[in-house]
Amino acid sequence: MVDCDPSPDPRLLLKVAETQDELEACFQILHDAYVAAGFMQPHPSGLRATIYHALPTTTTLCAKWEGRVVGTLSMIRDGVFGFPMQQAFDLSAVRALPGQIAEISALAVHPEFRQTGGAVLFPLMKFMHEYCVRYFDTRHLVIAVNPNRFPMYEALLMFKRLASQEVDAYDFANGAPAVGATLDLRTAKEQMRRAYGTQPGRRNLYDYFVVRDLPNIQWPKRRYRTTNDAVMSPALLDHFFNQRTQAFQGLDERQKALLWSIYEQAEYRQVLPMLAGGEVPTMQGLRRHARHSVLCPASLHVADAGVEPQLAAHVVELSLNGCQLRVAHPLPSGTEADATVNLGEQDTSRLRLSVVRHVSFDGECHVLGCRFRAVDDAWRRCVAALERGLSAADVHAS
Template identity: 55%
Template sequence: MSTYSRLRNLVHQAARKLFALLPKGKRHTIYRSFVDCDPEPNQRLVLKIAETREELEACFKLLHDAYVSSGFMTPDPSGMRVTIYHALPTTTTLCAKYNDQVVGTLSLIRESAIGFPLQRIFDLTNVRKKEGNIAEVSALAVHPRFRRTGGTILFPLMKFMYEYCTTFFDTRHLVIAVNPRHIEMYESLLFFRRLTSTVVENYDFVNGAPAVGATLDLKHAPDILREAYANKPLRRNLYHYFLETTLPNIQIPHRRFFTTNDPVLTPDLIDYFFNQRTTVFAELSDRKKTLLHLIYDLPEYRKVLPPLPDKQADSKIRRHQRFSVKCPAQLLSQGDEKAIPIEISEVSRYGFRARTSRKIPGEVWLTAVIQLGAQEVSRLTVQVVQGTDQDDKHYSGFRIGEPDLVWRKFVTALYQGHTHSDLDQATRFLS
């Protein structure tokens, strides 16, 4: 490194330290002064859903290089960052292309049986109280050539994300898990609010880097943005940019039916990315392999999914220790206006047994809202696996998709024998 480069780095480090000493409100004001959103981007810029093998591969490669350079992952032989969440039909990958080259990408991961990454380390109870679907904003990367160009790619990509979520993706709440170095950008520009004041010091999804969780309620975002940017010139006004500007660069997805997601992965694409180019499927746990088969319950997909565990392995999965409880809960299904009350009598890590007021159909995913304690509420994606009648009462066994943080803490406390007020202390290692 040259003397000039070393000197420049020292100056930048000193400036960051001085900036960090400013009051939070002042720092956020300075961040907003840097906004520069062009209402008429270059026509060579196109924003669309990544749907072809070439587009998806370019997104995954861009993401890989960005994560490796930031220390968020070790280099993968494929040169791509591909996760199990990219395989889900409820995940949409957006891309920005300039001169037909992918220069920006982000993925929107909506809830499914496998959930989304940050629910393992952050409690979403307060977000769920407001109702509405949740999607995690993940896998954001911008090509190095455009990182210092005043948001030439980032702001159009963010606008596309906002329009897609509010118009097509049936999403009210966005959640993010970002490195502490970047959280103030989201807080100051878009008014994300932190899920907790503490930092998770070791987030395994990004190679053990620290993470901060935050959320944005899209229902109230227009009013917040309008007030914050009311007196700003148009190029620095994100309210005007997100809600009043039309970008012809955005290619709106064409849908035949009134669906709320845009699955693009054909069996061939799944086989290419998750079997041939990477080892994502091969490294899945038996439980997640089973969940994947339940999500893609079609013959043409089964051929490319990882083999299901044999009966012996499956029996081992089911032999989790069970605990006797008495927890009130409700089952909700899409399109069913009335919740079904149930009472849970036994729980394990990935399932529970409950008394139900009526027979619950199998082979459909339901939402279970479970009162685990006076202040602890878990919301899980579940499916009936067996039902029995006993003394004019109906009992059902349920499998859980991906447990949320509240459920994980609850069951861990049971395993450790801590079921009283020190639950948080007994499970502090989880967060």
């Protein structure tokens, strides 16, 4: 089964699906593949665009051959709706581990390219793997796949079954059976090296997935080191979820309110579904989506005696008044530090912060909640850019 071309055909382009035409083609390929496999009933729109595709925490990738979309795959980070597979599988053991989680879903390749020895599938999987590590700030992948297809994920890509048993009827796939599995991207590197590191050329999955760069990949351009490529503008939300599929009409009251909790701008609220009676949803009691998810290298200068004076860190979530830091060594609450944060290639911020809470994951990873004593203009500009809109174009153009 292993046949990974280290130099794919230059006619193949891998990118984030961001335009209406690209997304429409992805959802159409996905619809046709799912209908053919019995994973969904035909939809009048000819599209499979789920409510998860409407979230800024979901990124859809596409493979294009000479400009035509021929493959797609979606990566779903933990958002206001959780993960699709959590309806049927217990993910508590994965959630307890350090690192972010993403569900890999909505994989489909056009019929004309399914018998090409993985010429589209493997590059698409490579793009997903590298995107999760480099951009999506993801350590753990989870999947729900048909039992007949699970051996490929297990044997080739090192996925391991979840502790839960096989599900006989998975609602998200039209009642088809499903197996749940997970992959730790950090430990998978060594597993792949041992399994494939000595294999020749096109059979060396370690070289393909971990070492090699594919020139076919078009990486998204970002001013700031955000982890989401949120492409759903108000116009795209309206097109796919009000006009083409009417998916917003099928949401319950809580789901509607959750959408309002993440799309706060007036332009978005014009296309969001209203609650029964037409009232504007209230946000009280709702779990807020962390809109400003980033992965920014930082250094901390700590003046307290007994604490390492200079610490490397990463800002993983930011706001105007505070941030979350990921560090290798814990800092007690009340610790004050001067921080230098690399917000982007051209943007560096210097600020003063105080640690207000600390969460540890088995002593391996520490997350610090921090409140600012002082911020600079670079930080304010970054937050303002993220506040202005959730679509990638809004942030990139700032």
